[in-house]
Amino acid sequence: MSTFNVIQMKKLIYRSVSIVAIVLSMTACTKFDDTNIDPTRSSNLDPSLQLSLVQARFSGDLEINEKLGTVMTMPLVQHLAGIWANRYGQMYIKSLPYLSSFWEYTYQNDILNIVDAVQRTTGVEESTNLNAICRIVKVYMFARLTDLYGDIPYTEAGTAAYTGITRPVYDKQEDIYNDFFSELKAAAAQLDPSKDPVTGDFFYDGNVVAWQKFANSLRLRLAMRLVKRDPAKAQAEAQDAYADGVFESNAEMCIMRHENIQNDYVDIRGNGVSVGINQHEVVPRLSATLINQMRNSNDPRLNHIARYYIDLPYRPFDRVDITDQVRAVVGTVGVNPTDYIWDDWKNPFDIEVPGVGTHTVSNNEQKAQPANFLIRNDAPFFHQTYAEVEFLLAEAAQRFGAGFGDVQTHYQNGVRAALQQLSLFHDGPTFSDTEINNFIQSVPLLPSRELEVINTQLWIALFLNGPEAYANWRRTGYPVLPSPVNGESNSTTTPRRFEYPLSEQEQNGVNYQAAVERLGGTNSWNGRVWWDAE
């Protein structure tokens, strides 16, 4: 009995120990196969899908386009005014996040993906055209950034995943511009209809010839940026771009179309510029500066662009148009640059509105606002228009003379195209030749004021493209804008650049500091980018 017990116990112990040993050997195992590979995501995405993404985001991202447009640049150039969201640009009230959000959102989305797409298509024989288009888009995206901030991370930006560079150096804007010109030239040359068809291109649906023209037109725009800083370079690059072939009609301009969706801050399908305007409780008003300019020049667009509606918070497209009734009483009135919508009090009055009855037109409703067709969720976004190209050529011809053709012709083509481009909007107006010709007569190129006249028309044509209007205004100084400074302003002069984000100051200190030194030691919105010479 006793012996049996001992034997059995030994057996038992042996078995238990061996079971534990087996489990131990199992648990000591350090191989987990693919447990740590995410089964829901890809490791190798088609780069053309990234091209589609950045194209859609450029005008679709609400965060960027609202802060850049409605909050900062559109009020800065006195296109929009009056609502709380406008005050930052309108009255020079500084809010760092509104100056930073464009940088923060662009680098981590658009720059990251376009740099990655260029990287992954470089040297790939079957992606020659895709690579060229990505390079053009990359220049275009970086141009919007550098024009607002000045020196920015460019060559090392967005490369962390394959270079390991986590604190990119700030390139000088001059170097960046030089690279823009060579990239655009090289990319246009690389485009070849016989090579790979490009899918996922929302701008031109893979039409490489159209892309060449856009590359050249963009090069013209960027060349003209340098007129103050480096006129010779500006002239040379503009000349070369013109020679390579730029837009010749509204049919060739670069347009992004959107779906009829009121984006939230995640969705990018609707037009973000539009939503940035139409999602506010009341739609921003038109600045008196814009309205006065158009009214004084008998601009036939005024009646289409500037409308009066019965305010209906958050339901812009359900509003009743009362333009005719209100205009009959007060004419077309905007919001003064120093005012909010509720300032400059206008006494209410009654009107008769079919289907509504008697309506008391409130103070707010007596300030004109952008017409619904302009701010629809599915409004097209004009990246670069034929009108702009013609105005730039007119200016180049005026400044540089021979080689750019006739100033008058380019100017008139520009005005004509600018009026006609409104018909590209859904429900946009079409102007008769008579109306167009009459208007051309009323805005002649005044001797010695040609640049002012041309750039004032360009300023109107760039309505809804705030960053470009702001860049062109800084480049030319036209039109001269009245001061909007009031008791709330943080600056008494017009801000001329966006300040670098705090995150760069804090997390990319060494490179940031070098860039700030080049700005004169202060990261101020009163500083100037390189091309914006005094």
Added chain:
Amino acid sequence: MKRTLHFCRYRLSPKLVLALFMALFATGHAQSTESLFSFTWKQVAIGDVFEQIEQRADIRFSYNPLELDVNQPITLQVRNAKLDELLDKLAQQLAFRYRLRGEMVIIQLDGQSGTAHQQLLNGQVRNSRGQPLEGVTVINMKLNSSTISNGNGNFSINAQVGDELRFRMMGYTTQTVSVTDVAAPLQIALDDAMIELDETVVTALGITREERSLGYAVSEVEGAELKKVREPNVINSLAGRVAGLVINSTAGGPAGSSRVIIRGATTITGNNQPLYVVDGIPMDNSNYGQVDGGKFAAGYDLGDAISALNPDDIAKVSVLKGPSASALYGSRAANGVILITTKRGGTNKELGIELNSTMTFENQLTTFDGYQTLYGQGRNQNLVNDVDQARTSLFSNFGPRLDPDLMIPYFDGQLRPYALAKDNISGFFRTGATYTNSLSLTNATDRSSFRLAVSDLRNQDIVPGSGLRRNSFTFNGTSKFGDKVTVEARAYYLNENVSNRPALADDPGNIGNNFVGLANNVDQAYFKDYYKDAQGTYVDWGGGQYRLNPYWIINEMSNETKKDRLMGALQLNYAITSWMSFQGRLATDLTFLDFEKYTPRTTPGSLAGRLNANHQRYSTTESDVLLSMEKQVSPAWHLSARIGASLSRIRNVGSTMEFLNMTMTDVVSPNSFADKSVIENDYRKHNNSAYVLLSAGYKGFLYADATIRHDASSTLPQGNNSYLYPSLSGSFVFSDAFKIDKSILSFGKLRVSAAEVGNDTDPYQLDLYYALNPLSFMGRSIGNISSTLLPNPNLKPTRTRSFETGLELKFLQDRIGLDVTYYTQRSRDQINRVPIPVSSGFTSQVINAGVIVNKGVEIALNTQPISNEHFHWDLNFNVARNINKVESLAEGVPFLTLSDARWMGVAVVAMPDAPYGSILGYGYQYDPEGNIILNANNLTPVVSEERQLLGQGTFKWTGGLYTSMNYKNFGLTAIVDMKLGADLFSMSNLFAATRGSLTSTLEGREEWIQSEEERLAAGATEDEWLAMGRVRGYVPQGVVQTGTDGQGNPIYTANTRAVDPSLYWSNIYTDGNGIAIPYLYDAGYFKMREITLSYRVPGSLVSQWGIQDLSIAVVSRNPFIIYKSVPNIDPDSNYNNSNGQGLEYGSLPSRRSWGINLNFRF
């Protein structure tokens, strides 16, 4: 090698573990206690006698060799005796008393036997329900002799008249009686202890150990204390009870989650919450989703897994504070362990029925105590003059002085008096109610026992429409198969429905935020019927897109959370020999969580309607085996060794869905929406571990433990994914070792321990991934790099090293107990998400870098100022000071952000040489004389060039006071919770200031109004008035730059210019920079957490209805705040439980509750 590979591929399946169990069953030949023994001893040494019995009966004897002479020979013959009969005979002959505990026979000599004047006193011990109590230690204090009551509760002990007899047993109040008559049998009834001051504690792996043997601090809380005054999330009930345990709950209300931190944060960007272990098995404590720490943080607190526990099921909660205590749980225990032991069937052979019922009512604890009541709605001190203005100035209290005789237009077009509407915001909240009913049944036979419990919790929050219903079912059964094998099975099912959780922080649906600064002449009730038109379309109330009308939120929008959770565990214990046992466990924890949020059409921000849904399955499978060897190898030495292994498999799978563009408006279903987007997620994490625990005890006063654990984690790169870490601890009971006079120092112990714990991270951080956008655009797919985190293929494990030493002293017969602990913890190689400039393309990268250090002291003082027959008073204090410092971060990283405030550029950060969770923000700029510099144009303070440290969001001092008094059948307990030394940035108060609601905005208003009246009377323009120097109003304190001197240095002049207060206050804030200092409050507080007044109805009154025990209590949680210094809100306010504490935005009022608890036992 091939074999090893085979095992590596093995995925843990219940089948395999079951097979292992079966293998064990097959080897076991259960031995019966009914065995009969026959022995004949003639002059055999006792030692040999014991040895023979040990071999035959698989038991072992435990005795004090100093008392028992093992060489003493005995003569005895037994035939076919059962074990207890055999032992009885031995005891009789040797005059010892024994107790059979498991496999052990504990022998205690009756040292006083044979003394002439002593007589044997007999008696019986029962519990308060009259049931005999077995195992009560009966001590004759005078003779220092003791015995233990038997199965019938009977005992006999030598005593004489005048001797003090003490009766002691775990779970019962110790009772001391004076012997008056030795001849008469003594009847003793022991009361259930309110607090169990037992000497054994549950430690890692569920091993019950003598507290004296532990080299580290363990704090315990009895389950009984948690069930009277209930918190929907039971863990909140621990607040203030345990030194060094810091508990916060969010403004998310009863269905929200809790943040539990033990001894400060040990990881910088990881999860700092402890591991929860239920009956030895780690449980999933996923946070189901909360408001993130980002700038525009919005959403809901979806609660956490720990809230699923039913307090009625909890027998005991042990808090293992340092890594030493938790070294055996591995990676997940680096932040401490909270061990929960659930109730079992017990030994009661009658059916035990317990019914616990609580009904409480909740209302607002905090009120708007810092709002001004003099000036009403308007801008620039002007009266509202039309409906547009009434709507757009709804959140502006910069009108003229309130005047009830004035009628003004309101937002809805009606004319109402311009008069103060009292409690204009508070009226929105209702009186909440919570009803909890739970029923438990227990029963036992000789070999089996079970416990079955059901509970039902219904809560209506103070936010109208918001509520919670939770049902749980618990089963626990234990069965013995033979003498050797015990099988225990547990199952727990929970079903929870939460309706309309309140939205938090920056969410447009956050009611707490939406009412901040509501003009004080406007009553919230006006909006009750004014939120939609006849067509059901949203009517803007003046709050805009980011502050929706609360009545729309509660009536038209909705959200629902459904949770089903199933936990099951199977445990097998096999006593292989008297000194070796095997334990195997298998547990699974499965949760299905469905969250849906509906936003109807016309809601600003979602005009086309929106449905958000989140369907998630959380599953954790844990299994472990443990081989334990434990033996008293010599009279002096007790040794034990445990070898274990465990596998952990976590897989959380789910999808996040968004449905947009509602086209079928009458049905709230994904089917009604035109756009459907789905994003799948799949979180997988596997851990394999093996561990060894060695313990040694010497003569009952010196103990040492050593552990070593090896972990392998699937989340780290091959080659770096396994790690080994040790711990050592020791305990020295010097009061016993030096035989210190017990009347002075009844107990004294010194403990010391050192440990290291390794930790891993979350999966999928090694590679770069791409993803498609969930919605196609113009018929095409679009895609992108899917992470803002730069991956790192070279991660390695994080290490936390800790040291702890403590002293435990008890004086005056345990009437005063003092426990002091000092600890240090240093975590290095932290796996951190450190920020990188966004121009790199990513916002952060994951790297091993950073050292964080925690040092602290924990002191617990437990006293019994009064303890006599009728009145017993416990008064316990605890206090803890944690000093936390971030020693370093990654190279080139000045700080990393834990949480970003929505306003003023404030952030909560980890920064080298500063405490973890410091608050960073802009300060003032000062002139050389130290005056605040103001902007020359608008007179707002100029912000500093760089952000500065303004405060810290984590508390320096935490502590509590717990007191309980028992007088006859009455009991009173109270808990005070104290937290000091943290700051809170209150964005609610910032907004109340910008909107003119705070009393601090009153200065200069009267003057401005007079000045404007005079100006208009004089017909002057504002500029003319300024030029005349006639402007009066608010004069901001500070200097303005008025020029520059010859060297180009600025010249500053004191400001004397007055401004419109309305303009000034609306300009003090911006999203990204501004002076946050005035809105940074001391977050310290003393709160009355809990008060209970209970009465136990005498059994004689209720026994006629078959009730054995009935107690009634009046209970309250958070009845009042004793001290706080932040106005309008609760200093505990926050909006998430992340590491970035110290920010508050739009907090809902905190809740206080009062109610009644009834406890019946049948």
